[in-house]
Amino acid sequence: MVVSSGYCAAQRRHQGEATVGARSGRNARGLLAGLLIAALVSLACAGGGLAEPDGERPAPQASQAAPGANTTRADSTTSVAEFKQDVADAQAIAERYWAAQFKASAQRFQPIRRITPYQRSGEVSCGGQPLPRNNAVYCSQGDFIAYDVAWSVGAFRQVGDAFVFYLLGHEYAHGIQVRLGINYSFTIQQELQADCMAGAYLGDSVRSEALTLADGDLDEFRDGLAAVGDDPDQPWFAEGSHGTAEQRTDSFFRGYERSLEACDLG
Numbered sequence: 001m002v003v004s005s006g007y008c009a010a011q012r013r014h015q016g017e018a019t020v021g022a023r024s025g026r027n028a029r030g031l032l033a034g035l036l037i038a039a040l041v042s043l044a045c046a047g048g049g050l051a052e053p054d055g056e057r058p059a060p061q062a063s064q065a066a067p068g069a070n071t072t073r074a075d076s077t078t079s080v081a082e083f084k085q086d087v088a089d090a091q092a093i094a095e096r097y098w099a100a101q102f103k104a105s106a107q108r109f110q111p112i113r114r115i116t117p118y119q120r121s122g123e124v125s126c127g128g129q130p131l132p133r134n135n136a137v138y139c140s141q142g143d144f145i146a147y148d149v150a151w152s153v154g155a156f157r158q159v160g161d162a163f164v165f166y167l168l169g170h171e172y173a174h175g176i177q178v179r180l181g182i183n184y185s186f187t188i189q190q191e192l193q194a195d196c197m198a199g200a201y202l203g204d205s206v207r208s209e210a211l212t213l214a215d216g217d218l219d220e221f222r223d224g225l226a227a228v229g230d231d232p233d234q235p236w237f238a239e240g241s242h243g244t245a246e247q248r249t250d251s252f253f254r255g256y257e258r259s260l261e262a263c264d265l266g
C-alpha cells in the first residue's frame with residue numbers, strides 16, 4: 001500500500017513499498033490463521049452506533065492463535081513503527097476522504113476525535129465499560145477508536161499492511177454511521193454497511209491516487225475478509241453477527257468497486 005505524496009511520510013512509504021508488496025505477494029495466501037483474524041474483527045466491531053465491544057467470541061481464541069502467527073511469520077521484519085505509520089496514514093486518508101464526502105453534501109465534518117492504542121485490559125474504557133485485551137473498537141460515547149496495539153500488530157504481521165487500512169476504514173465507518181444517524185435494527189446490517197463503506201473509502205482513494213495498491217494488497221483484502229466471517233452456525237440476526245465471509249467480502253468489494261452508492265447510505 002503506497003500513500004501518495006501530500007500525505008505524511010510519503011517518501012518513506014515509497015522506499016518501503018517494494019518490500020511490503022513482495023512480502024504480500026509471496027506470503028498472502030496460506031498464512032492466515034483464521035482464528036486470530038476472526039477474533040480480531042468480530043471483537044473489533046462495536047455494533048456500530050451501539051459502541052459496545054461485541055464479545056461473541058472469547059478473547060482467549062486470539063491468544064491461542066497467536067503462536068501460529070509467530071510461527072508463520074518468524075522471519076518477518078515488519079516493525080511496530082511501520083504498523084503505526086500505516087495506522088496514521090489510514091487515519092489521514094480516511095479523514096480527507098470523509099471530509100470531502102461531507103463537503104460535497106454541504107455538511108460539516110468532524111473527524112473522529114482520536115485513535116488510541118492500548119496495552120492492558122481496562123486501560124481504556126468506553127461508556128464506563130473497560131475494553132479487554134485483543135480488541136479494537138469504535139466508541140461512540142467518546143467518539144474514538146481504540147485498539148490493543150500488540151494484538152493488532154500481530155494481525156498486521158499475519159495478513160499484511162492492507163488489512164490495517166481495511167480495519168481502520170471499517171471502524172472509521174462506524175463513526176460515520178453515528179454522524180449520519182444510521183442505526184439499523186440488526187448488528188449485521190450495521191457491520192456489512194461498515195464493510196461496504198471501508199471498501200468505498202479504499203476504492204475511491206485508489207481511484208483518486210491518494211493510495212496505490214502494491215502487489216498482493218487485493219489478495220490481502222480478500223484473504224483477510226474471507227477469514228473474518230462469522231461461524232456458519234451463527235444466526236444472521238444474532239446480536240454481534242457481522243456476516244459470513246462471503247457476505248463481508250461481497251459488501252467490501254461492492255463499495256470498493258462502486259463507491260458509496262453501493263452502500264445504502266440513503
Ligand SMILES: [Zn+2]
Pocket residue numbers: 044045046047048170171174191194
Ligand atoms: Zn464493526
